[in-house]
Amino acid sequence: MSHDHHHAPVASRYDLAPERSDIGLIRPDRFTGLRDWLTTVDHKKIGVLYGAFAMFFFLVGGVEALAIRTQLARPENDFVTARMYNQLFTMHGTTMIFLGVMPLSAAFFNFLVPLQIGARDVAFPRLNAFSLWTFVFGAFILNASWLFEFAHLAGWFKSFDWYNALVYRDFAPANGWFSYAPLSGTFGQADAALRAPRFTGVGTDFWIIGIQILGIASLAASFNFICTILNMRAKGMTMMRLPAFTWMTLVTSFLIILAFPAITVALIQLMFDRQFGANFFNPTAGGQPILWQHLFWIFGHPEVYILVLPAMGIVSEVLPTFAGKSLYGYPIVVFSGAVIGFLGFAVWSHHMFTTGLGPVPTAAFSLLTMAIAVPTGVKIFNWLGTIWGGRVRFTPPMVLSLGFIWMFMCGGFSGIMHAAAPADAQQQDSYFVIAHFHYVLLGGVLLGLMSGLYFWFPKIFGRMPKASVAYWASGLVILGFNLAFGPMHYLGLAGQPRRTHTYHAGFGWETWNFVATIGAFILGIGVFIAFANLVWTVFRGEKCASDPWDGRTLEWSLPSPVPEYNFARSPVIVCRDAFFVHKHGPHRIAYEQDGGEAGVHMPSQSWMPLLASCGFLLAGLGMPMSAMGVPHVGWVVIAGLGVLFIGIWLWALEGPGGYMLKTPVSPVSSAPAPAEASSAR
Amino acid sequence: MSDSAAHAHEAPTSTGIDHKKLIMWLFLASDCMFFGTLISTHLLYRKLYPTGFTDAEGHQRFVQRLFDIELTSFSTFILLMSSFLMALAVSAMHKGGQLKSFRRNVLGVIIFGLIFLGCQVYEFTHFYHQGLTIQNSVFGSTFYVLTGTHGTHVAIGVLWLVLLYFYSFTGRLGGHMGALDVEVAGLYWHFVDIVWIIIFTAVYLVEYLGPDGIWGNGLPPVPGLTP
Numbered sequence A: 001m002s003h004d005h006h007h008a009p010v011a012s013r014y015d016l017a018p019e020r021s022d023i024g025l026i027r028p029d030r031f032t033g034l035r036d037w038l039t040t041v042d043h044k045k046i047g048v049l050y051g052a053f054a055m056f057f058f059l060v061g062g063v064e065a066l067a068i069r070t071q072l073a074r075p076e077n078d079f080v081t082a083r084m085y086n087q088l089f090t091m092h093g094t095t096m097i098f099l100g101v102m103p104l105s106a107a108f109f110n111f112l113v114p115l116q117i118g119a120r121d122v123a124f125p126r127l128n129a130f131s132l133w134t135f136v137f138g139a140f141i142l143n144a145s146w147l148f149e150f151a152h153l154a155g156w157f158k159s160f161d162w163y164n165a166l167v168y169r170d171f172a173p174a175n176g177w178f179s180y181a182p183l184s185g186t187f188g189q190a191d192a193a194l195r196a197p198r199f200t201g202v203g204t205d206f207w208i209i210g211i212q213i214l215g216i217a218s219l220a221a222s223f224n225f226i227c228t229i230l231n232m233r234a235k236g237m238t239m240m241r242l243p244a245f246t247w248m249t250l251v252t253s254f255l256i257i258l259a260f261p262a263i264t265v266a267l268i269q270l271m272f273d274r275q276f277g278a279n280f281f282n283p284t285a286g287g288q289p290i291l292w293q294h295l296f297w298i299f300g301h302p303e304v305y306i307l308v309l310p311a312m313g314i315v316s317e318v319l320p321t322f323a324g325k326s327l328y329g330y331p332i333v334v335f336s337g338a339v340i341g342f343l344g345f346a347v348w349s350h351h352m353f354t355t356g357l358g359p360v361p362t363a364a365f366s367l368l369t370m371a372i373a374v375p376t377g378v379k380i381f382n383w384l385g386t387i388w389g390g391r392v393r394f395t396p397p398m399v400l401s402l403g404f405i406w407m408f409m410c411g412g413f414s415g416i417m418h419a420a421a422p423a424d425a426q427q428q429d430s431y432f433v434i435a436h437f438h439y440v441l442l443g444g445v446l447l448g449l450m451s452g453l454y455f456w457f458p459k460i461f462g463r464m465p466k467a468s469v470a471y472w473a474s475g476l477v478i479l480g481f482n483l484a485f486g487p488m489h490y491l492g493l494a495g496q497p498r499r500t501h502t503y504h505a506g507f508g509w510e511t512w513n514f515v516a517t518i519g520a521f522i523l524g525i526g527v528f529i530a531f532a533n534l535v536w537t538v539f540r541g542e543k544c545a546s547d548p549w550d551g552r553t554l555e556w557s558l559p560s561p562v563p564e565y566n567f568a569r570s571p572v573i574v575c576r577d578a579f580f581v582h583k584h585g586p587h588r589i590a591y592e593q594d595g596g597e598a599g600v601h602m603p604s605q606s607w608m609p610l611l612a613s614c615g616f617l618l619a620g621l622g623m624p625m626s627a628m629g630v631p632h633v634g635w636v637v638i639a640g641l642g643v644l645f646i647g648i649w650l651w652a653l654e655g656p657g658g659y660m661l662k663t664p665v666s667p668v669s670s671a672p673a674p675a676e677a678s679s680a681r
Numbered sequence B: 001m002s003d004s005a006a007h008a009h010e011a012p013t014s015t016g017i018d019h020k021k022l023i024m025w026l027f028l029a030s031d032c033m034f035f036g037t038l039i040s041t042h043l044l045y046r047k048l049y050p051t052g053f054t055d056a057e058g059h060q061r062f063v064q065r066l067f068d069i070e071l072t073s074f075s076t077f078i079l080l081m082s083s084f085l086m087a088l089a090v091s092a093m094h095k096g097g098q099l100k101s102f103r104r105n106v107l108g109v110i111i112f113g114l115i116f117l118g119c120q121v122y123e124f125t126h127f128y129h130q131g132l133t134i135q136n137s138v139f140g141s142t143f144y145v146l147t148g149t150h151g152t153h154v155a156i157g158v159l160w161l162v163l164l165y166f167y168s169f170t171g172r173l174g175g176h177m178g179a180l181d182v183e184v185a186g187l188y189w190h191f192v193d194i195v196w197i198i199i200f201t202a203v204y205l206v207e208y209l210g211p212d213g214i215w216g217n218g219l220p221p222v223p224g225l226t227p
Helices: A034-039 A043-071 A082-117 A125-153 A203-231 A244-276 A289-323 A330-346 A359-387 A396-419 A421-427 A431-461 A467-493 A510-540 A578-584 A608-628 A634-654 A674-679 B019-048 B069-094 B099-130 B138-167 B175-208
Strands: A600-602 A659-661
Touching: A043 A082, A043 A125, A043 A431, A043 A510, A082 A125, A082 A203, A082 A244, A082 A289, A082 A431, A125 A203, A125 A608, A203 A244, A203 A608, A203 B019, A244 A289, A244 A330, A244 A608, A244 B019, A244 B138, A289 A330, A289 A359, A289 A396, A289 A431, A289 B019, A330 A359, A359 A396, A359 A421, A396 A421, A396 A431, A396 A467, A421 A467, A431 A467, A431 A510, A467 A510, A608 A634, A634 B138, B019 B138, B019 B175, B069 B099, B069 B175, B099 B138, B099 B175, B138 B175
Parallel strands: none
Antiparallel strands: A600 A659
């Protein structure tokens, strides 16, 4: 058995003797600094890394958004070219969705789920590290297209003989975040090199492989989280005692594993069209571009709920905490979340009302889309019911969560308008749609995620962000957001088309476009201040108590920052909101007699997840470059797949390892005494 | 083979299902959607273009006459039998780690898997020489990508089993965790087999229903959309 060679329990992993894995390499358990972060399998560190990368990409996507708004500030502006504009809005959408919101949600999943269910780690710690690094490299590949674009603009490529063979126009993706075929695909006959002519440049190839790799990262993470939530709950933590955030993580993860295969297949088909001259979406050879729309939105609509459900979970934790009441109608909130997830698979064609589906499917999708407003509305009323009659405390996370409810509702109202197919036919491809989904994704999701950041930051780093700065930032974000996107409702109904790099004067669009641009900059400044406040807090923030908000769920029962073993002794749960009841109610949290001098089992760190992910990096950079016509780069792709295989193989062979870590437990209990905990308010 | 946290084989899980088995079931659920999408694509295009494809010489070709149903039936049978051997290999591990029996059966699975892959390679080459390419028709695209993706799944399965076979000589493939590793590989193998049964039915057998095949060969193609 590979578990026989455990060392005696140690007080710290730096005390470990060097231990060799099953393949004879020394396990990287005792590193500090960079090597520790690169090999870590600690869900909390992985969560922090997800969060840091996500916030970075939020800023990148934000800069792209501001460039778009600058271009649109006045009619016939020439701040960027039409070609650059296409790349900007495509990368803005792709970045915000796949590199901003999803990884920031994943940061919360990682940090919180094991803590909320009373576990010491996720089910597959190394797979978790693999998800992280695969996401990082996928994000890098997508954005590497910008490096090629800038090099191209600077004229660096002209000395290469393959410059003339370059696939014209765009190095960064330029099809919109949904890359509709046939624009993203091919036309006509394939040549001897199996390549058919195409409408867009190599940016689309970067997009295809980047999204594919990001999808693998999301899938691996979701398998892991479902396993963790179903299998690693503390004693007594039944499904209906799970915190609402953990429930939403579970629903989101199921959405990911069932929705991502559709986009995976669509991307494979598109890749075959572009790289090998296949005809899936090639209209001149009989391919049906509308198939792309179906496959994309079968993924794309559940994706909307993948983005919003985690934010709903966060709000469902923040509101009860600051209202001092339990979540009103907890089972209904959970059930509504599951119903939203289920119905989310049955409404995709409402993105395609104007494609001519016919009256029956249009009516069916219209009705189902209206139906999905019901569980969403139920949640809104439950949140209101939670605040109702509560002793509401205003804090930055509370303000942001209240902002979430209000802004998300506005987005919901315009969503209902889209559900009516005749109205949608008028709104399709106009700024009204932009207004709608930014109210949902920015007013909703971003405010929810920011609320979560300000809520859990004291737990993650043991330091409290400056409240005054946070209020200012929240105010600027909400003000700027409404200034930027409120007018777009009008602009859309007045006919301004989306994805168009400029407009003529005289349509009555000038004023509101200018207002929207000012709003966008206020919003940008607000988000920047909010993030800067957080970064400052990490290093300089004021230290705070372990339970500064009078929290309700298990993570608040732990010291801040949370020790690497999480729970010195495993908790035994007897009710929902166990820690709040422990402090103020009739039931104390009991603890199992594990840990202490005997130690708890900790998983070993490993280089292999990073190594395997590096395979994706090589293959992912090689594929678009081979589409560019760079010679011999096909070998890089093959080498990348080889590295991936070797990484996974060594990962399997090295064995999980692990060591025993002593935990400091008092003879009676490791939970803070009720009085002490509540005095920390 | 892969990792799991904190003495997963000792500490009972909340559901009573091992982490590895649960994650494999989740992966298979996801893979169902994956193959579902591919098979749907193929069937949609078959319905849209019932007449088959045009070869390099410009001749109209019928799918029914392209397929060699005897060969495909044979390889289907071989894959089914490999699942039987896989079940025996899993059973051997569950009966207290009978490694010799495990190796014998898993070697059989590997050989049968390779025979299946060989048949597919032969089939692809044969079809290619018959004029069906991935470029010359929508049917070529959907057929090669669908069956090729399945073939890739089989190839990964064979690779996995080869590694398990050699791993069994290290002495680390034993006990509950060893049996679990083999069982998880078995789940994957059976799933890939079941998917093939569906592909064999939906892609091959339906072409032979009725005198002209289910897609009604001989219908004029949709004007302007001739593949």
